[in-house]
Amino acid sequence: METTLKSRETMHRLCGKGLEIFNEKGYYNTSLDDILTQLSLSKGAFYHHFKSKEDYFISIVQNLIVQKVYALLIEPLNTEENPLPVIVESLENALEPGKKNEMAYGFMLNDFLTEFNKRNEEISGYLKDILNVWEVNLVSVLKKGKLDGYIARHVDCEGVATYIIASYLGMRSLMMDSTNRQLKYQYIQQLKQYFRSLEPQHVMA
Amino acid sequence: METTLKSRETMHRLCGKGLEIFNEKGYYNTSLDDILTQLSLSKGAFYHHFKSKEDYFISIVQNLIVQKVYALLIEPLNTEENPLPVIVESLENALEPGKKNEMAYGFMLNDFLTEFNKRNEEISGYLKDILNVWEVNLVSVLKKGKLDGYIARHVDCEGVATYIIASYLGMRSLMMDSTNRQLKYQYIQQLKQYFRSLEPQHVMA
DNA sequence: CATTTAACCGACCCGCAAGTCGGTTCGGTT
DNA sequence: AACCGAACCGACTTGCGGGTCGGTTAAATG
Numbered sequence: 001m002e003t004t005l006k007s008r009e010t011m012h013r014l015c016g017k018g019l020e021i022f023n024e025k026g027y028y029n030t031s032l033d034d035i036l037t038q039l040s041l042s043k044g045a046f047y048h049h050f051k052s053k054e055d056y057f058i059s060i061v062q063n064l065i066v067q068k069v070y071a072l073l074i075e076p077l078n079t080e081e082n083p084l085p086v087i088v089e090s091l092e093n094a095l096e097p098g099k100k101n102e103m104a105y106g107f108m109l110n111d112f113l114t115e116f117n118k119r120n121e122e123i124s125g126y127l128k129d130i131l132n133v134w135e136v137n138l139v140s141v142l143k144k145g146k147l148d149g150y151i152a153r154h155v156d157c158e159g160v161a162t163y164i165i166a167s168y169l170g171m172r173s174l175m176m177d178s179t180n181r182q183l184k185y186q187y188i189q190q191l192k193q194y195f196r197s198l199e200p201q202h203v204m205a
Numbered sequence: 206m207e208t209t210l211k212s213r214e215t216m217h218r219l220c221g222k223g224l225e226i227f228n229e230k231g232y233y234n235t236s237l238d239d240i241l242t243q244l245s246l247s248k249g250a251f252y253h254h255f256k257s258k259e260d261y262f263i264s265i266v267q268n269l270i271v272q273k274v275y276a277l278l279i280e281p282l283n284t285e286e287n288p289l290p291v292i293v294e295s296l297e298n299a300l301e302p303g304k305k306n307e308m309a310y311g312f313m314l315n316d317f318l319t320e321f322n323k324r325n326e327e328i329s330g331y332l333k334d335i336l337n338v339w340e341v342n343l344v345s346v347l348k349k350g351k352l353d354g355y356i357a358r359h360v361d362c363e364g365v366a367t368y369i370i371a372s373y374l375g376m377r378s379l380m381m382d383s384t385n386r387q388l389k390y391q392y393i394q395q396l397k398q399y400f401r402s403l404e405p406q407h408v409m410a
Numbered sequence: 411c412a413t414t415t416a417a418c419c420g421a422c423c424c425g426c427a428a429g430t431c432g433g434t435t436c437g438g439t440t
Numbered sequence: 441a442a443c444c445g446a447a448c449c450g451a452c453t454t455g456c457g458g459g460t461c462g463g464t465t466a467a468a469t470g
Contacts, residue, residue, distance in 0.1 A: 006417070006467095028233060029324055031457055042419045043459080049417090053458065110378050114319040117381045119234055124381075131379075156395075162379065162388060163372060163395035170375030173315050174336075174367065176322045176329075183367060190361075190368035190399075197402030211437095211447070236427050247449045248429080254447090258428065 011049050013039055015060050023108045027057060027115055054120065061112075061126050069109070069130050074137050083145035084195040087138070088188065091168055095175070095184050110172035135161050152200045160198065167191065216254050218244055220265050228313045232262060232320055259325065266317075266331050274314070274335050279342050288350035289400040292343070293393065296373055300380070300389050315377035340366050357405045365403065372396065 017039055021030050032046055032053060050056040076090040077083070095107070109127065116124035138161035145151040171187050174180075222244055226235050237251055237258060255261040281295040282288070300312070314332065321329040343366035350356040376392050379385075 004416090010417080025323055032459090033457075043421095044419045044461090045417070047459070110375070111319055111322075113378050113381070114316055117316075117378075118230055156391065159391035159395050162391045163399075166375035166379055166392060167368060167372040168375065169378045170315070170371035170373065173318050173322075173374045174371055176318070186361065186364035186367045187371060190364050193402055194368075194395075194399040197398055209446095215447080237429090238427075249431090249450070250448045252429070 007049070010041070010045065011059075014041070014046065014049065014056070015063055018056060019060050019064050022057070022060070023111070026111070028119070054123065057123060058126065061123065065108070066130060069134060073134055077137055077141045082150040083141045084150060084198065087141070087164065088191055088195065091164075091191065092184075092188050094168075095171065095187070107172050107175075110169040113169070131165065135165060138164060149200065151198050155198050212254070215246070215250065216264075219246070219251065219254065219261070220269055223261060224265050224269050227262070227265070228316070231316070233324070259328065262328060263331065266328065270313070271335060274339060278339055282342055282346045287355040288346045289355060289403065292346070292369065293396055293400065296369075296396065297393050299373075300376065300392070312377050312380075315374040318374070336370065340370060343369060354405065356403050360403050
């Protein structure tokens with residue numbers, strides 16, 4: 001049992017540091033040694049726990065990234081309130097640069113999607129799955145918002161979800177280096193503007 | 206003189222094929238031999254014309270990509286009409302999969318931006334410059350639209366430009382493989398919806 | 411203790427792709 | 441005809457990085 005704990009601990013450290021560095025420098029631009037050096041581990045240790053670099057990254061996706069996307073972008077949607085401000089808040093939060101040295105995990109989706117697209121079908125499949133789950137949840141909360149009278153009846157919820165996701169992913173390309181406050185502010189403002197156009201017409205009795 | 210023509214011709218073929226394959230498979234995932242084989246050229250020929258793979262790609266950016274972005278996204282903005290439908294049209298056109306075997310050049314910006322970000326500062330600088338030019342032109346045409354009464358006075362033109370660019374770039378990540386007609390349709394519809402909210406309030410005399 | 415085995419070490423292998431370089435071809439000039 | 445140099449060839453060098461493998465350490469068990 002003691003050994004199993006040690007094993008889990010090492011794998012955990014590998015995954016955490018891996019996500020951090022892959023996110024910083026990209027998957028293909030990071031060598032295993034880059035990571036192993038920082039953890040004072042050897043090639044042998046690595047291949048004792050993972051069967052390949054690819055297998056390693058899949059672990060990272062399925063353990064860490066999925067979890068972060070759920071926590072930041074999906075679970076906040078579970079609410080009874082008006083979904084539009086809830087969505088804004090979740091995106092605003094997801095674009096927030098990490099609190100205290102954590103990086104903004106929400107950011108990385110677009111980078112990894114682009115990196116693995118045309119390169120590694122399996123991994124890019126897992127990443128698309130994550131996006132799909134997000135989309136399904138967005139659509140569902142939007143439809144609920146329509147029933148509750150927060151959103152106009154004519155609105156195409158699937159289209160709105162797509163547009164939200166596209167603009168969110170695109171922000172990543174724009175915010176690349178400097179965590180530009182100005183860009184984020186502009187984005188949130190325009191998102192709100194857009195959302196205003198989805199509300200039912202105010203009845204001016 | 207004849208020789209100079211031959212030289213230009215070869216460089217031109219190299220750049221064209223390079224853009225095509227880099228766009229398909231990504232820069233770092235494409236070896237020079239991949240390109241040279243298709244053109245029946247040798248390493249020697251390549252290094253006679255370019256001093257490195259990087260130098261080669263910079264040529265491609267500055268000759269071909271800049272040109273395409275201007276043609277597809279910037280020049281169409283020069284009009285006296287209402288800028289909003291003009292912008293929609295230019296984006297719709299830029300998202301169109303290439304006519305007759307050409308690829309959609311408009312697409313590639315996001316891919317290359319993501320690929321070179323954190324990898325090659327010089328190239329990513331050139332790509333950002335292109336985005337900046339686009340943004341400046343968008344802002345300028347939006348401001349003109351405001352003066353002409355097509356856009357409400359309260360609108361933040363810089364913010365709108367940022368939002369347009371972000372959503373456009375993000376669409377690339379979503380449309381990756383299948384040139385999904387549905388996605389494009391949804392995007393254009395929502396963009397129009399958003400733009401409607403930028404118009405001055407209709408005076409219901 | 412003795413033995414076993416999970417966890418780990420690190421030198422080495424090997425393929426890939428950028429870049430080099432000595433040589434060849436060929437159109438143009440004298 | 442002799443020559444020059446631009447355009448091009450392709451075998452080779454080189455470095456990098458994923459993956460291998462025989463060996464070592466140390467904790468658990470009898």
